[in-house]
Amino acid sequence: MEAEKRYNYHALKVADNLCIGCTHCMQVCPTEAIRVRSKLAHINGTRCVDCGACVKACPTSAILIEHDDFNHIFKYEYRVALVPAVFIGQFADVYTTNQIYSALYELGFTNVCEVEHSVEILNEFAIEYYQNYQGEKPLISPYCPAIVRLIQGRFPALVENIMQVRPPVELSALYYQKKLLNKGIAPEQIGLFYVSPCAAKIAAVKNPISEQPGLFQGVINMDFLYNRVLRLLKNTTKPVELRNYKSSLTAKGVLWALTNGESDNMPGRTLAIDGIHNVIDFLELLENGEIHDVDFLELRACDHSCAGGILSHANRFLLVERMRKRAKRNADIKQNSDIRDIDKYKEYLTENGKTAEIPQLPMQNLDQDISKAIAKLQRQRKLMCFLPGIDCAACGAPTCSAFARDVVTRKADLSQCVFLQRMMEKHGKLSPEHAFKINEKIWGINRFEKDCYRKGAENENI
Amino acid sequence: MLIKLEYKISGGDFTRAGHASSEVKKNLKQLGVDPLIIRRVVVSMYEAEVNIVAHAYNGHIKVEIESHRIRIVLADKGPGIPDIEMAMREGYTTASQQVREMGFGAGMGLPNIKKNSDILNITSIVNEGTTVEIINNLQ
Numbered sequence: 001m002e003a004e005k006r007y008n009y010h011a012l013k014v015a016d017n018l019c020i021g022c023t024h025c026m027q028v029c030p031t032e033a034i035r036v037r038s039k040l041a042h043i044n045g046t047r048c049v050d051c052g053a054c055v056k057a058c059p060t061s062a063i064l065i066e067h068d069d070f071n072h073i074f075k076y077e078y079r080v081a082l083v084p085a086v087f088i089g090q091f092a093d094v095y096t097t098n099q100i101y102s103a104l105y106e107l108g109f110t111n112v113c114e115v116e117h118s119v120e121i122l123n124e125f126a127i128e129y130y131q132n133y134q135g136e137k138p139l140i141s142p143y144c145p146a147i148v149r150l151i152q153g154r155f156p157a158l159v160e161n162i163m164q165v166r167p168p169v170e171l172s173a174l175y176y177q178k179k180l181l182n183k184g185i186a187p188e189q190i191g192l193f194y195v196s197p198c199a200a201k202i203a204a205v206k207n208p209i210s211e212q213p214g215l216f217q218g219v220i221n222m223d224f225l226y227n228r229v230l231r232l233l234k235n236t237t238k239p240v241e242l243r244n245y246k247s248s249l250t251a252k253g254v255l256w257a258l259t260n261g262e263s264d265n266m267p268g269r270t271l272a273i274d275g276i277h278n279v280i281d282f283l284e285l286l287e288n289g290e291i292h293d294v295d296f297l298e299l300r301a302c303d304h305s306c307a308g309g310i311l312s313h314a315n316r317f318l319l320v321e322r323m324r325k326r327a328k329r330n331a332d333i334k335q336n337s338d339i340r341d342i343d344k345y346k347e348y349l350t351e352n353g354k355t356a357e358i359p360q361l362p363m364q365n366l367d368q369d370i371s372k373a374i375a376k377l378q379r380q381r382k383l384m385c386f387l388p389g390i391d392c393a394a395c396g397a398p399t400c401s402a403f404a405r406d407v408v409t410r411k412a413d414l415s416q417c418v419f420l421q422r423m424m425e426k427h428g429k430l431s432p433e434h435a436f437k438i439n440e441k442i443w444g445i446n447r448f449e450k451d452c453y454r455k456g457a458e459n460e461n462i
Numbered sequence: 463m464l465i466k467l468e469y470k471i472s473g474g475d476f477t478r479a480g481h482a483s484s485e486v487k488k489n490l491k492q493l494g495v496d497p498l499i500i501r502r503v504v505v506s507m508y509e510a511e512v513n514i515v516a517h518a519y520n521g522h523i524k525v526e527i528e529s530h531r532i533r534i535v536l537a538d539k540g541p542g543i544p545d546i547e548m549a550m551r552e553g554y555t556t557a558s559q560q561v562r563e564m565g566f567g568a569g570m571g572l573p574n575i576k577k578n579s580d581i582l583n584i585t586s587i588v589n590e591g592t593t594v595e596i597i598n599n600l601q
Contacts, residue, residue: 157497288483289505365494369531373493374463
C-alpha cells in the first residue's frame with residue numbers, strides 16, 4: 001500500500017476547460033487508463049504510466065504536463081539547470097551550444113549541467129552491475145521511467161529483471177549538489193532544476209525509486225524553456241551576451257538518450273526497442289519464455305527514444321541527425337580529461353549509484369480475493385456475449401472488454417452500451433428518453449445538439 | 463467457481479504458436495495470481511503448445527481455472543512419443559542436426575515443462591497422439 005501511495009503522483013493532468021470529451025486519448029492509451037464521464041477524460045492513476053501518448057493524441061491540447069513556476073528558481077542563490085542533451089538538439093544548427101548555454105544563464109540560471117555528464121560513470125557502474133548479476137537475464141534498463149512503471153503494473157514478474165541503477169539525471173544532480181556543498185555553500189541556497197523532455201521523467205523525479213523525493217527543487221518543461229531560450233536567441237537588437245562555455249559531454253553522453261545509446265555500450269547480446277507498443281509486444285514474448293539468450297534490453301516508451309519525447313518540439317528525425325553530428329564533434333572529449341570535472345566525483349557517484357528495490361504494482365486484477373476475482377472474470381466473459389465487440393467507445397470506455405471490466409468492478413453500468421440500449425428499447429425495457437439521459441451523463445448535457453463551433457464544423461475557430 | 467477456456471491448435475502454424483498461452487496469461491493477471499506463478503504456468507503451457515504446432519497434425523487445449531489451481535490439458539492428434547521416459551531427459555532430442563543448428567531442438571522441451579509445473583502427466587499412443595496434463599497450484 002505504501003508503495004502504491006508513493007507512485008500515485010502523475011505529471012499528466014486533464015484541463016477541464018479545454019477537454020471536449022472526445023475519445024482520442026482514451027483510444028491510444030496503452031494501459032487503458034482513460035475513461036470519459038460527464039464530458040471529460042479521466043485518468044486512472046493506478047494504470048497511468050505517464051507515457052504521454054494521450055498528450056500527442058489530444059486535438060485540443062487539453063492534457064497538460066504539470067511543471068513548476070519558472071520564477072521559483074529565484075528563491076535560490078545557486079540556480080542549477082540540469083539540461084538533457086536533447087534540449088541542445090532542439091535548436092537549428094545555426095545556434096551554437098555556447099549560445100544556447102549563454103541564453104540559459106541570461107534567463108537566470110547560475111550553473112548549467114548537461115544531464116548526460118554522468119553517463120560515463122553510470123555506464124561503468126552498469127557494466128559492473130551486469131557482471132555481478134546472478135539472476136535471470138535479460139537485464140532491463142531502468143532508464144525510461146514510463147517503461148519501469150509499465151513493467152511494475154503490467155509485467156510484474158519482470159520487475160526483478162530491471163537493473164537497480166540510478167538514472168543519469170539523478171547522478172548528475174548528486175554531482176552538482178556535492179560540488180557546490182564542497183565549496184561550502186549551504187544546502188538551502190542550492191536549487192537543482194531538471195529540464196524534462198517528457199511527463200514520465202517528471203513523475204520519476206517527483207517520485208524516485210531510489211529514495212524519498214527531494215533531490216530536485218523543481219522541474220521545468222523542456223518545451224517551455226525552448227520557447228524562452230529561442231526568444232532570446234532571436235532578439236537581434238539585444239544579442240545574448242556570450243559566455244565562454246565549452247561542452248565536456250562525451251560522444252557517448254550525447255547519444256545516450258537516443259535509441260541504441262545504452263545498448264551499444266552494454267556487454268553481451270543487447271537489443272534496443274523504442275515505442276511503447278513495440279515494448280509491450282516484446283515484453284509479452286519475454287514473459288511467455290519465448291525470448292532466449294538476450295542479455296540486456298534497452299526499452300524506451302517514445303519512438304526514437306527521448307528525441308520523440310512529448311516535450312521535444314523538434315522533428316525527431318532532424319533532431320537525431322543533429323545529435324549524431326554533435327557526437328562526432330565531441331568525439332575527442334575523453335573521460336578523465338581536464339575539462340571533465342565530474343569524473344573526480346566517480347567514487348561518490350558509484351557509492352550512490354544503486355536504487356532501492358523496485359516494487360511490483362499490479363494494475364490488472366479484478367479483486368484482491370481470488371474467488372471473487374474468478375466470479376468477476378466469469379461474469380465479464382458472459383457480458384462479452386452481449387457486447388458488440390466493435391470498440392466504438394460510445395460507452396465512455398476504450399474497448400468492449402474494458403467496458404465489461406468496468407461493469408463487473410462497478411465502475412460502469414451495462415445500459416451505457418448503445419447496442420444494448422437498442423436491444424433494451426426493442427424489448428420495452430428502456431425508454432428512449434432514459435437512454436438519452438444515460439448518454440448525456442457520459443458525453444455531457446446538450447452534447448447531442450447542433451454545434452457549428454465544433455472542430456471541423458462551419459464556424460470552427462471563430 | 464470454475465473458469466473454462468478452450469483453444470484449437472493447428473499443426474505447423476508457427477505464426478499462431480503462443481496465442482493460447484498469452485490468452486491464459488491475460489486471464490490469470492486479472493485474477494491477481496502471483497506473477498511468478500503466472501510465469502510458471504505460461505512458460506510450461508507455451509512449451510507444450512509449441513510442441514503441438516511443431517510435431518502434431520492438430521490439437522486442442524482445455525484450461526480450467528479454480529481459486530486454488532489451474533489445470534491445462536493439451537491433447538493432440540499426431541505421431542505420439544514412443545518413449546516418454548527418454549523424452550523427459552534433459553538433452554534428449556529427436557531433432558535433426560539441421561534443426562539444432564538453427565537453435566531449436568536442444569532437448570529441453572519436456573524437462574522445461576516439468577520444471578515449471580507442480581503436476582505433469584503425459585500419456586501417448588504412437589501414431590495416434592499425445593495428451594499432456596499440466597497442473598499448477600495458484601496459492
